[in-house]
Amino acid sequence: MAIRKDANSLTSAERTELVDAIKVLKAEGVYDQFVLRHANTPMGDIHRCPAFLPWHRRFIWDLERELQRVSGNTDLGLPYWNWPVGGADASMWENDLLGGDGDPITGVVLSGPFREGEWTIVNSSGSAAGSLTRAFGTNGFATLSTQADIEQVLAVTPYDSPPWLAGSAPSFRDQVEGWTGPNLHNRGHVWVGGSMLPMTSPNDPVFFMHHCMVDKVWHEWQLRFPGQGYLPESGATFGQNLTDPMAGTPAGPVGSRPIDVLDSAGLGIEYDRLMPGTPGPVDPGDDEIELAVGAPPTESAIGMPGEIDVYRFEVASFGSYTLQTFGDSDTFMTLFGPDDPTAEVTANDDAGERLNARIVRTLSAGTYHARVRLYDPSRTGAYRIQVVRNSTDGGDAGPVIPELVIDAAATDGVIAVNRESDLFRFVVSVPGNYTVETEGATDMFLTLFGPGSQTDRIASDDDSGVGLNSRIRMFLQAGEYFARVRHFSSFGTGAYRIRVAAG
Amino acid sequence: MAQYSETFQGCLIEIDDDNTLHIDGKRIDPVYDNGRGKWSSRYLPYTEYDSLIDLGQAIVRDTEEFTGDSQ
Numbered sequence: 001m002a003i004r005k006d007a008n009s010l011t012s013a014e015r016t017e018l019v020d021a022i023k024v025l026k027a028e029g030v031y032d033q034f035v036l037r038h039a040n041t042p043m044g045d046i047h048r049c050p051a052f053l054p055w056h057r058r059f060i061w062d063l064e065r066e067l068q069r070v071s072g073n074t075d076l077g078l079p080y081w082n083w084p085v086g087g088a089d090a091s092m093w094e095n096d097l098l099g100g101d102g103d104p105i106t107g108v109v110l111s112g113p114f115r116e117g118e119w120t121i122v123n124s125s126g127s128a129a130g131s132l133t134r135a136f137g138t139n140g141f142a143t144l145s146t147q148a149d150i151e152q153v154l155a156v157t158p159y160d161s162p163p164w165l166a167g168s169a170p171s172f173r174d175q176v177e178g179w180t181g182p183n184l185h186n187r188g189h190v191w192v193g194g195s196m197l198p199m200t201s202p203n204d205p206v207f208f209m210h211h212c213m214v215d216k217v218w219h220e221w222q223l224r225f226p227g228q229g230y231l232p233e234s235g236a237t238f239g240q241n242l243t244d245p246m247a248g249t250p251a252g253p254v255g256s257r258p259i260d261v262l263d264s265a266g267l268g269i270e271y272d273r274l275m276p277g278t279p280g281p282v283d284p285g286d287d288e289i290e291l292a293v294g295a296p297p298t299e300s301a302i303g304m305p306g307e308i309d310v311y312r313f314e315v316a317s318f319g320s321y322t323l324q325t326f327g328d329s330d331t332f333m334t335l336f337g338p339d340d341p342t343a344e345v346t347a348n349d350d351a352g353e354r355l356n357a358r359i360v361r362t363l364s365a366g367t368y369h370a371r372v373r374l375y376d377p378s379r380t381g382a383y384r385i386q387v388v389r390n391s392t393d394g395g396d397a398g399p400v401i402p403e404l405v406i407d408a409a410a411t412d413g414v415i416a417v418n419r420e421s422d423l424f425r426f427v428v429s430v431p432g433n434y435t436v437e438t439e440g441a442t443d444m445f446l447t448l449f450g451p452g453s454q455t456d457r458i459a460s461d462d463d464s465g466v467g468l469n470s471r472i473r474m475f476l477q478a479g480e481y482f483a484r485v486r487h488f489s490s491f492g493t494g495a496y497r498i499r500v501a502a503g
Numbered sequence: 504m505a506q507y508s509e510t511f512q513g514c515l516i517e518i519d520d521d522n523t524l525h526i527d528g529k530r531i532d533p534v535y536d537n538g539r540g541k542w543s544s545r546y547l548p549y550t551e552y553d554s555l556i557d558l559g560q561a562i563v564r565d566t567e568e569f570t571g572d573s574q
Contacts, residue, residue, distance in 0.1 A: 043543075043544075044534070044545075047548045047549075048543075048548075122567070123566075123567040123568050124567070124568060129567035130567070165536075166536060166551075167538055167539050178549070179539075186549040190549060190550060195567075197547060197550070197565040197566070198547055198548075198565055198566040198568075199545060199547075199548055199566075200566070200567055201549075203567075
């Protein structure tokens with residue numbers, strides 16, 4: 001696993017490896033693509049807004065993977081600019097890593113691997129725009145953030161608050177970014193000056209070390225406040241909510257939504273050391289409260305502004321379920337699953353009694369996760385939460401799972417709303433090879449469970465069928481099987497057909 | 504219509520109606536934050552300015568879009 005280190009602590013060999021990798025990316029044109037990705041994403045979508053931190057976490061993570069690719073070293077970690085010890089005299093500014101300050105007259109960097117003649121910056125159109133420039137401490141901030149500044153910001157909760165802009169308060173994000181409070185992030189850009197001032201600031205490789213430090217501060221805040229989540233979950237401008245795709249973020253090995261990058265450990269990110277007062281990483285599952293389907297309501301409370309309670313419950317079999325809160329608090333609830341704590345099913349504010357949240361949904365078997373917060377993140381309050389299986393005509397049967405008959409005509413289905421999935425069952429009486437596949441113009445994703453279980457996954461497929469359809473062909477023992485289909489995209493809808501055939 | 508123009512570091516900065524900014528004929532889309540009483544622009548995402556002319560001068564001085572050719 002790559003460990004992100006204080007840039008000042010890199011060995012000579014580590015410095016050479018990093019600089020060489022950056023220069024290979026530059027020669028490939030990949031480095032400049034990162035500059036353009038930052039420069040050409042609308043400013044209001046990635047700065048002065050909640051997505052500021054997750055957008056840049058994904059951005060520098062993508063560059064780190066590129067550095068690992070060209071160096072052939074999967075343990076190469078992006079170093080961080082440790083501001084309190086990162087002033088002009090720090091070793092990270094020596095000629096074997098970043099080089100130093102710019103010329104006092106022109107600002108042009110004349111030392112180190114990114115000096116004039118060795119490194120050309122680009123403008124937002126991708127055209128060459130001269131040499132890298134710096135002007136340490138001359139643009140309004142003469143000093144960098146201190147450890148006390150960082151500690152002050154690390155104490156701020158919640159993550160963000162309306163109107164989700166520059167100056168929002170209280171807001172950890174806003175204080176990290178630098179519009180209120182001691183100013184951590186903006187200060188770093190302005191202190192370096194020169195090429196670090198405009199939207200093309202990734203032209204200076206210190207950009208990535210700077211944002212690595214920004215990300216480390218967020219990571220430590222997450223460890224200090226495990227009950228505090230990303231905000232807003234919904235209701236803000238598109239691109240800023242927990243499960244909105246972020247602007248200018250390409251498809252990749254992880255998703256492009258804030259929720260996809262909240263867990264540093266899940267991304268393989270590890271830092272060489274944490275600040276005093278930050279607890280070590282914990283398993284997110286440790287903080288979840290178990291709910292039993294059908295049990296009496298569980299007493300709970302939002303004890304701190306911005307706190308989010310996380311619940312987990314098991315659905316043993318396909319059916320209709322109700323998850324709801326009770327009490328005098330104005331709760332907001334989001335449901336995730338099955339078997340994926342990042343896959344949002346739906347969210348609700350006030351469908352319950354008074355201002356309570358209530359979700360009624362047909363659920364496949366699996367593990368589900370519910371996040372509960374108060375609608376107003378500045379408030380606290382008690383509530384109760386319960387999940388029950390809904391009865392139909394007095395019984396407990398719930399909805400019937402549509403059955404697929406082997407070798408019969410395809411069955412029609414439709415994904416009508418975002419994140420919907422459909423479940424089908426079929427029975428294999430003779431062991432052998434069988435093909436389950438979808439048909440039509442919709443990009444489908446198919447998962448097969450069984451035998452005799454709605455939760456034991458045996459295969460998944462995206463596009464092995466015709467066009468963008470799914471196809472699973474495999475040997476099946478006799479038994480009952482379940483096929484769950486969804487659109488490949490969380491935000492996709494469309495009609496499809498599904499069939500099972502012997503052979 | 505209130506108009507103002509000046510040449511700064513070789514670039515023509517033009518301001519109309521205290522809300523429209525052009526630099527060398529290129530339209531800049533400044534953003535005014537009513538709550539903070541400051542101007543900002545996508546060109547300079549880490550700073551904000553008290554006036555449009557301050558913003559225009561900073562864009563000319565600090566961005567590659569208008570200074571790169573002179574280096």
